[in-house]
Amino acid sequence: MTDFIARDETATLISADKVEGTAVFNHDGEKLGSVEDVMLDKRQGNVAFAVMSFGGFLGMGEKHHPLPWDTLDYDEDRDGYVVNLSKEKLEDAPTIERNETNRLYDRSYGEKVYGYYGVQPYWI
């Protein structure tokens, strides 16, 4: 929506606008997808998930993976995020479909997602 906030990945903060659309790679340099949206926890003020879109063609067959924010490390050289995740591991990872995004609001689903990536949920 805006270019008001300059991108500066060396800084502590980043604009949510700049996160969205950013590519996600694994450690082997394979592109896994890109960040489609960022989910914020209204009460606790945390970034709950980055929602990554993965594969698909014109939106068909596209998978959406909720990732704990902590799994994403920014790599300046690649101008994208790097996750420690093989394509195979990603294929088994929790996904959400377009018509079931409400599942993200369910803490027990959130715990399953965080558990898959070995990240302690911030709400526990």
Place this chain on the structure above:
Amino acid sequence: MTDFIARDETATLISADKVEGTAVFNHDGEKLGSVEDVMLDKRQGNVAFAVMSFGGFLGMGEKHHPLPWDTLDYDEDRDGYVVNLSKEKLEDAPTIERNETNRLYDRSYGEKVYGYYGVQPYWI
């Protein structure tokens, strides 16, 4: 960028996309501005600021106020956020200009902003 995540303000989480562009009112029902961007803390995973644009005409004379996330309460009836803030108090509030957004990355500036709104900084 996307409408993948449905808006559901009764839920715990909200998409950053849905926050941006949302109107901000005070308790008297006066429209103060709208959320232009959301700044995320990369390391700590918190929502650091909502950046509200206030007034101005075609971008001229527009002021930008960084607000601690905790100051914003969603009001379903108004379909916008409500802050406990008079227009007068807002006029004295910390603002950032288009060419000085880097100030947001400075923790001492952040403490000044949080202090103005009486909110304990999450990083302290």
